[in-house]
Amino acid sequence: MPDIAVATAPNLTAQDFKSDIKPIWCPGCGDYSVLTALAKACAELARPRESVALISGIGCSSRLPAYTSVYGFHGVHGRALALAAGVKLARPDLTVIAAGGDGDGLSIGGNHFLHACRRNVDMTYILMDNQVYGMTKGQASPTTAPDWCESKLTPEGTGISPVAPLLLALAAGVNFFARGFAGNPNELARLIAAGITHPGFSVIHVLSPCVTFRAEQRAWKQAVHASDAAPATLPAEALTRFAADDGFTTGILFAGSKPPFMPPRYAVRTTADFERDYEIACK
């Protein structure tokens, strides 16, 4: 595959990457910071707005594309990673970012998460995790603790084990995994920029509190702590290091070196050549 030159637009500010549409998010929602961090990352990388495509599914966090000034697709629930892969494979010259929440990405879209990690298309996934379905007014998600009893659907708690996105991603062969906190948008911007520039599929797991249905998540500010080690570079090393992780370690946790997926293309035949394959040489 020939190298694709990355276009630059050095004079854009973070504000230039935001649209004039007012977010539907609640005051205090962590997703505002994600929007800010993403805009900042794009500006710092000097990506032209028209060269970025932001793809999302359904949920509060999936509303993100409308609030940016880049090309976007707000698709159906759970399929952002598949749609984003289609964009990137068809157009390797674009910077492709997928975004969504824990329900969108790990429940209804869980299968695509596994296969996006395996497939390793060169794109970045911003997974905003608040351990709740906010848009449908507070149900348990795949990352919710089993004893959370605040949902009318599961008043006794879910009773089932939550998913650890990092371990799931490592097991599926992810090539880059960073964790950030919405309360620290400057660090988050650096992590997003690192994910975008790292070749292959990168996951930016963002602890993004839901102040409406999980008000207790305001305490995440005290729980997060920066990783004190350089990123693991081998999956086994990362699995060992983070097997007992508390889920609040931030920073680049894993940076692998698998080559990105991009099927080869050769333009060596025409449709007329294929038609000739079917012609009968009559005797």
Added chain:
Amino acid sequence: MERDRIREIIEDPSEPADDAWLQSPAMGQTAAGAVSLALIGSGGAGAMRAGEILLDVAAKAGFFGLMTRTMGAQIRGGEAAALLRITTAPVSSLDDHFDLLVALDWANFSRFAAELPLAATSLVICDPDEGEVPTAIRESGAHVVALEMKKLARAVPGGRTNMVALGAVAAAIGLPAALVTDVLARQLGRKGDAVLAASASALALGVKAAAGLPPLRRLAAPPAVAGARWNISGNQATGLGALKGGIGFVAAYPITPATEVLEWMAPALAKTGGMLVQAEDELAAINMVIGASFAGTPALTATSGPGLSLMIEALGLAVASETPLVVVDVMRGGPSTGIPTKSEQSDLDIAVHGLHGDAPHLVLAPNSIGDCAFTTQWAVALAETLQTPAIVLSDQALGQSRAVIAPPPVPPTLPGRLVATAGEGGGYQRYALTASGVSPMAVPGTLGTSYVADGLEHTPRGAPSAQASDHHAQLDKRARKLAIFDYGEAWADREGTDGDEIALLTWGSATGPAREAVRRARGAGRAVRLISLRLLLPAQPARLAAALVGVRRLLVVEQSHGRQFHKFLRANYDLPAEVAVISRPGPLPIRPADILACLAKWE
């Protein structure tokens, strides 16, 4: 009441029509000089290979022909049959019965006996070492002869029974042995000299053994060859049509009987600068296709009923976001897993009505093997021009059959995707309310036309909106662009004249036997016309009304249990006073004689 005037008869084609009209020579089997034959055996016995070689030989000798296949679900060891018809004129359907049936063995015969109709004039060749002749064969009255195919094959080291059968059949119906050897060399050349030599020896033994067979139907002299001919399957033609339409991206999940479309397209796309991606499931496949199309590359997926079911939600997204794409559904027996290896026209309902909300989209259907190329290419052009998804309803009977045909025509050239140009600045409106309903679509990478495609209802600019005025305006826009577009003459295939008072109205693979029935009936002086709908959605009421002027009686022909096509017609069209319906579920193909039997009741 309007409803009372419609004398609706649901015909049971299995009920024999005893009518003198049917006995006239023109109404019977194919004109002399053509042969209808079946090669059967357990999976792996080589019946399919022998059939393919036979069709190829016939093609090279200057004949036309058709080969369909029927098989069980087993990968190895199930039942398999190659069903052929070799003719002197283009052929669209299997015959009413088989003149010749060659059984390499009788394993699992009962599973597909119903798909192998024989007449008292038929000849059955079987191996005496393969056990008792099944009752169904004996009861058909066909003449059964024994040929020790296995024993003959064993006389040659590495010799195979199917090659003995091939030699015997080719010689018996009058195909030149030298041509069979030629084709064999081309098809088996890669397997090495030893395999080829063994096959050629077994073939020669079969040719020699043919001299001992009773006389059977022989091919006439082949017609003079004028112009190019192709030997192609429906699934290959679908791939070719997609490529000719400009498809540059395919994402798909394997499924019978659509997989051959994908297997053909994977290398073809790579060699023409495109790509095929195997997705983790059909949900991913259709969403990848939407992404690629959004990014500016015409995109397609191929699937069958279960896969289409999974794709439906995303098809609604393509409608709402106005993202062009094509889904080829190679239909099989349903519902659920149904009969994966056998044909049925029972996905019409889901293709037409499956989407939630008011979701105008395109549904098209090829009506012959060659037409798979035409219709798929046309579907790509329509989807791109109208910025909406198109579902192409092929089926197993078309997809997994091969035919010798004249190269199919090419659909009319359409404008294609209306692309927004750079510099439209902040004023760009992706979903602008244009008179045509089609609004310029920006390609990512273009300066100043950024927008967010959305499955949420939206303003002309693309911002999410729950306002009644925006919803109504966008619903109107999406309906308008399909409603006012001029689809031209390709909406249907028509035969016959305005004077014909009886019309056959059909679609898809059911068109093959309907076409032959109309030709036979017209040959016998009956005033019958044929209308085969290629464009199912949007419906074309004015065009069909014009095509039905003067029609007193209408015979609807389709392959579904629930009369899906008839109900579709009643929902969208005014039909003549008297309507009869042949609606037979798969996997039994409708035969020309079934249709003629229904027509006979109207005389």
